Amino acid sequence: AALLAASPAFAQTDDAPWYPSTYGAEDEIGAANLLTPENVLSAKDLITTGKTYALGVPVGRNTPGFGSRELDFTIMMPGQEGGRTLGSNAMSYVDDMIVGWVGLGSQIDGLGHLGIDNHFYNGNTPEDYVATTGLTKMGIHNVPPIVGRGVLLDMAKLRGTDVVAEGELFTLEEVQQAVSDAGLTLSSGDIVLFHTGWLSVLEDEPQRFAGGEPGIDATSAAWLAEQGVVAVGADTWGLDVVPHPDGTLFTAHQELLAKNGVYILEVMDTSGLAADGVTDFFFVLGQPRFEGAVQAFINPIAIK
Numbered sequence: 001a002a003l004l005a006a007s008p009a010f011a012q013t014d015d016a017p018w019y020p021s022t023y024g025a026e027d028e029i030g031a032a033n034l035l036t037p038e039n040v041l042s043a044k045d046l047i048t049t050g051k052t053y054a055l056g057v058p059v060g061r062n063t064p065g066f067g068s069r070e071l072d073f074t075i076m077m078p079g080q081e082g083g084r085t086l087g088s089n090a091m092s093y094v095d096d097m098i099v100g101w102v103g104l105g106s107q108i109d110g111l112g113h114l115g116i117d118n119h120f121y122n123g124n125t126p127e128d129y130v131a132t133t134g135l136t137k138m139g140i141h142n143v144p145p146i147v148g149r150g151v152l153l154d155m156a157k158l159r160g161t162d163v164v165a166e167g168e169l170f171t172l173e174e175v176q177q178a179v180s181d182a183g184l185t186l187s188s189g190d191i192v193l194f195h196t197g198w199l200s201v202l203e204d205e206p207q208r209f210a211g212g213e214p215g216i217d218a219t220s221a222a223w224l225a226e227q228g229v230v231a232v233g234a235d236t237w238g239l240d241v242v243p244h245p246d247g248t249l250f251t252a253h254q255e256l257l258a259k260n261g262v263y264i265l266e267v268m269d270t271s272g273l274a275a276d277g278v279t280d281f282f283f284v285l286g287q288p289r290f291e292g293a294v295q296a297f298i299n300p301i302a303i304k
């Protein structure tokens with residue numbers, strides 16, 4: 001009840017075990033409704049040096065994923081075995097094929113991804129939208145370009161370390177302190193990214209990286225949603241603290257995706273922004289428009 005009170009836009013009704021969207025019974029895009037041309041115009045003024053930061057990491061066969069997620073990446077030379085070419089002009093070409101999970105490496109979680117007791121965004125149950133051929137609602141292809149002000153919350157700096165360890169929960173007070181340390185106030189349409197330093201563990205200790213992480217839980221997630229953010233991301237694989245000290249699982253995911261329609265961005269490489277002391281920036285994400293996909297590989301760009 002306390003969490004619901006902290007999230008006034010979405011109130012649980014007595015007769016429904018789910019959270020109706022304020023954007024209407026048919027809404028499928030949640031907080032993306034908060035993206036406006038005015039926000040884009042105002043965020044563009046944050047570009048002062050022109051320096052760009054790729055927030056996506058290279059993804060490949062060895063990228064660890066949640067659970068059993070994996071990926072096989074094959075370079076194909078269709079019809080060209082033995083160096084054969086096509087046409088009198090000897091056209092040569094190389095194709096490639098990916099077979100694997102799209103929820104791997106740098107990724108966006110769409111609103112159909114994670115729910116509460118089989119209730120997903122806007123009251124949808126799996127029967128309402130999950131099909132083996134792709135989601136019939138809330139597919140990632142319906143999400144508009146996510147462009148606006150990006151805000152970096154440097155939790156490693158706040159904790160006085162380069163890397164915050166797995167299982168370390170950031171309290172709401174710490175999150176609010178990080179916003180204040182950045183000299184900012186969050187506002188509608190923002191994209192918030194947490195820098196924890198955890199991504200630096202990936203290269204040398206991939207199993208450790210995938211086995212846990214520092215992060216937030218539902219309390220901070222509810223507050224972020226209340227500020228009108230469109231997406232919340234981190235340089236971790238799952239944004240939530242893992243393991244949670246109280247044994248719960250992915251409550252920030254539930255709060256953001258299922259209750260509030262706020263997108264989640266994972267494995268964001270925030271190291272360059274943190275190293276340069278950048279706290280706000282122009283954020284651009286045009287996710288691949290896989291029809292009916294739950295998640296997608298992404299490489300958002302921060303521009304300062």
Ligand code: UVW
Binds near residue numbers: 103114250253266
């Ligand atoms: C889970 O599905 C729990 O994690 P992610 O959002 O990282 O895919």
